[in-house]
Amino acid sequence: xxxxxSTNYENEQTLHEFxxxxxxxxxxxxxxxxTILVKLMERELRYGExxxxxxxxxxxxxxxxxxxxxxxxxxLKISDxxxxxxPMYSLSPLGRSLEPVIRSLSAWGTTHQPIQNCR
Amino acid sequence: xxxxxSTNYENEQTLHEFxxxxxxxxxxxxxxxxTILVKLMERELRYGExxxxxxxxxxxxxxxxxxxxxxxxxxLKISDxxxxxxPMYSLSPLGRSLEPVIRSLSAWGTTHQPIQNCR
DNA sequence: AGCGACACTTACAAAATTGTAAGCAAATGA
DNA sequence: TCATTTGCTTACAATTTTGTAAGTGTCGCT
Numbered sequence: 001x002x003x004x005x006s007t008n009y010e011n012e013q014t015l016h017e018f019x020x021x022x023x024x025x026x027x028x029x030x031x032x033x034x035t036i037l038v039k040l041m042e043r044e045l046r047y048g049e050x051x052x053x054x055x056x057x058x059x060x061x062x063x064x065x066x067x068x069x070x071x072x073x074x075x076l077k078i079s080d081x082x083x084x085x086x087p088m089y090s091l092s093p094l095g096r097s098l099e100p101v102i103r104s105l106s107a108w109g110t111t112h113q114p115i116q117n118c119r
Numbered sequence: 120x121x122x123x124x125s126t127n128y129e130n131e132q133t134l135h136e137f138x139x140x141x142x143x144x145x146x147x148x149x150x151x152x153x154t155i156l157v158k159l160m161e162r163e164l165r166y167g168e169x170x171x172x173x174x175x176x177x178x179x180x181x182x183x184x185x186x187x188x189x190x191x192x193x194x195l196k197i198s199d200x201x202x203x204x205x206p207m208y209s210l211s212p213l214g215r216s217l218e219p220v221i222r223s224l225s226a227w228g229t230t231h232q233p234i235q236n237c238r
Numbered sequence: 239a240g241c242g243a244c245a246c247t248t249a250c251a252a253a254a255t256t257g258t259a260a261g262c263a264a265a266t267g268a
Numbered sequence: 269t270c271a272t273t274t275g276c277t278t279a280c281a282a283t284t285t286t287g288t289a290a291g292t293g294t295c296g297c298t
Contacts, residue, residue, distance in 0.1 A: 125286090125287090126286080126287060126288090127285085127286055127287070130286085130287090165274085165275085166274075166275050166276075167273090167274060167275075170275095178275080178276070178277090179276090179277080179278090181276095182275080182276060182277075205274085205275095206274095206275075206276095
């Protein structure tokens with residue numbers, strides 16, 4: 001967890017006030033967040049489906065990043081208690097609003113990445 | 120410095136191949152990088168000018184982030200050895216090509232940041 | 239009742255980033 | 269020439285992120 005008393009934390013907050021790009025960056029940065037978002041843009045998925053869709057991610061980190069994304073309101077965890085339950089993760093409208101941003105990042109990457117591959 | 124033998128490093132590389140947005144993210148993420156880039160978009164600056172333009176940054180971190188940006192070819196360090204010398208930092212063409220990406224990040228931030236301010 | 243799959247959580251460790259406080263060499267400026 | 273500024277670097281510590289391994293509780297099935 002973050003320490004809200006650290007210089008690091010204060011600096012982050014201050015920067016967010018000065019530079020809204022930095023704020024955006026903070027909600028999408030994290031080793032696997034973008035990948036999770038991209039997968040969820042295609043369709044909503046369950047925890048296990050995400051795990052299989054993203055090779056290399058561990059349970060712990062998947063859970064952490066999902067929680068962070070959920071806290072930032074980018075995705076919704078739908079656990080329908082009425083009909084048994086299988087929690088589903090899907091993008092919130094706010095999450096969907098990130099699509100152009102991510103496309104912009106992708107476009108720059110495909111153009112300028114040394115050795116470029118898919119996506 | 121990074122350890123090229125860590126799982127963390129391998130995961131990063133693999134992700135870059137799968138997701139070019141993640142690659143882009145890796146070159147712009149870092150506490151102060153965006154701010155540095157934004158300042159340099161306005162005009163080229165010297166080390167000390169950057170230091171004053173970015174309150175809260177320390178010498179060490181400024182130097183580190185400048186070096187990282189330079190290694191990623193986003194900016195040029197112009198030390199004109201002929202005319203005495205005062206090193207100048209300016210965006211490279213590659214750095215300039217990030218402008219639309221950063222604008223995209225800024226736009227999302229200004230729209231969706233809880234309490235919004237300038238930029 | 240017992241078993242396995244699923245969706246997590248926990249305790250711990252390694253790695254990576256950021257910050258603190260100095261120091262240091264080259265280039266001014268008086 | 270000699271103190272001062274400028275542009276860094278170094279040693280060290282705190283913080284933060286990521287990874288490893290194991291465990292927990294609920295559900296459905298048999």
